[in-house]
Amino acid sequence: MSMKTFDTVTQSLINRAEAMGIETGINRLESQLPQCGFGQLGSCCRICYMGPCRIDPFGDGASKGVCGATADVIVCRNLLREEVGGAASHVGHARHVVLAFQKMLEGKAPGYKITDRNKLMDIASRLGIKTEDKSDIEIGKEIVGKALEDISNQNGEPMNWLKLSAQSREFEMWKEQGILISNAHNEIEEAMHRTSMGNDADPVNLLLACLKMGLVDGYAGLHMATDFHDILFGTPQITTVEANIGVLDKDKVNIAIHGHNPVLSEKILEWAFKMKEEAKKRGALDINVVGVCCTGNELTMRHGVPLAAHNLQSELVLITGAVDAMVVDMQCIWPSLAMIAECFHTKLITTEPFVKIPGAIHVPFDVEHADEEAKNIVMMAIDSFKERKGEDVHIPKEKSVGFVGFSVEAIVGMLKKIDSSDPLKPIVDNIVNGNIYGVVGFVGCPSIKLRDTFMTEKMTKELLKNNVLVVTTGCTAQICIQAGLMDSSATDKYCGEGLKTVLHALGKAAGFDVPLPPVWHMGSCVDNARIGTLLGALADRIGVKISQLPVAGSAPELVQEKAISIGTWFLALGLLVHIAPSPRILGSPVATNILTKDLENITGGKVYVELDPIKAAAGIISHIKHKRTELGI
């Protein structure tokens, strides 16, 4: 039996797995405990073969590696390599989408089209592309050219997407600090180079490189991916969806889409709709596409697809025995899924040439043949449904509902109904009068180490009680929707009086007969770009730097390297970034001091580590209070 206790749905499926003798992450974590102290502090160096070297955190043993690297050098090099892992994932994701868009423009990917023409034109104009007398295809090609320059430029000019998406106050601050970036691929290459044996040994210089990697992630990753997603598949609008594993339906063909890239999942959804009749012929009521992890968030934001599971539940959704096919693309896909799928009729289908799992079926997906391949995959799921007959299925009944689709465009559109000439005014006024005490962005993953403490839910409720509005993305958003925090009923249940008043008024203005929820789902993890855009717009409207706003970021249950690079981008923007569990920096006094204290004098941002949810919320609120005092409100 597991030593931890989770929410009812998660727990019931863990119990089922244990009864069936199927191992899950919970069991594997227990067999990993206690975890290595050097690893947790970041003070183990495996970069060269004179090592591995470890620095004794208690000062009793080695204080330097074989090459002479101190704990400061080792920690900062390791941190930068973590940043590279995160930023490379997002830049790779964005590049994949840009190239799909380019193929579509060249007529080679007939399954795709320009869905949001307004966004296309908006980006073109902000990139300085002249649009008169040009077709959408021509404009699109010029946009692609600008995007590809950001991974090919050798002239040292600042990246197009950084100029396009960042505010001038932050741009000037980065210029002054010498951390503007020109080419994402060069930065990734240089970061790997400078951290290899015998290069950069200045911890401060390495930490500046970390900030640059944060900008790489923010602009060549997050912003670029979100912009092209919106052009290709549409910009999200506010809608309601159902969530939790209970959205599976035993009488339907259940297809769980898992991963991050909507280029694949959009086509699966389209073909699932087109092939309903095939499914019915084989005895199913319908085809039920449900979302896991961030590609789930992408589909829910644009099409209201039910959100079945966050990353930690990706194994458990298979334990139901009701999933006919799980189709995955890239990132956060646990190798264990193949071993679990094998215990049922479930087909695990991998689609990316660089993401293969032994035991899974590999269907290489390329955008040129998207329709054929998506149809083929959906057909495999329908066939798999037939094999399910007679198998024992356990779908927990619990489901929740919530609002999703809070893109900046959707928020501004809603606010325009109150003040069409100055849409942000109602938000700014309510921040000034304290009805909205502050805004906190929750990002990241569900941590297997903290999930049983209900870290995210407890922190969120504590912030709402203190009139802090919460915006969220990624799997953290799924935790919130499952906890009912995105339902309009949460507003009266959890919010302080001021925030309650604002959300009631906004709900009315938006034309809903209920208040808006207190936690806004802004999308997948690349959609942290939307949080950046919102903060930039607010700062611009008030005429201050982002670092002066009464806001903060939090990765309350850090798992992925991507959360490290997103968090670093937030630090570069000047935000307080709360992180739990601790990032692997505490082995270095220099890194710890700079990241938790001195950085505030440079970008305005700083790291705040706290594992207790109530204390963490209190720490964030005191930061917001300080920012409000400085603004004189």
Added chain:
Amino acid sequence: MKEIFIDIERCTACKSCEIACAVEHSLSKDLFSAIFENPLPVKRVYVEKAFLFSYPVKCMHCADAACIAACPTGAMHRNHEFGSVVVNNDKCMGCWMCAMVCPFGAIIPDYAVKTARKCDFCPDRLKEGGKPACVEACPTNTITFGEMKDLFKSKRLLSAERVAKAVLVQEDKEVTPLEMLRSIENI
């Protein structure tokens, strides 16, 4: 009486025991807080290198302990609850006789407090029915904790198996490991 058993063949020199030992002897007993304590907590187990092996050297809580015999003040004594050899700091005068006679080098003079520093067998953990910190932290089961008769029994079973396997290989029989184990049990 449970004791520590060390299997040199399993040690990978990861030093997890050293960290866990220092954390156990900190005020907070938490890694992330312990590294900020002043004075820093100190370990009582030392991973040392010997040829191709590594070995966690620590007090073996000897049944006939030379350190107890050598101690002129009675500071070094036996804790009868756990069978461990421990120092009474109030009686220790820092003569280091214990360190000189210890065949393992497991007792270290602590000049800051002028007393001998050694493994205390994690009494707080044992009182709660737990294992010493180094045992719990060891990822390869190099350091195990149990009744000596059980620990030796399992070692004897392993060597019996090793001999039996060698015999089977010599006779060139193609058998699965399970069949091998069964044939060992039937002998």
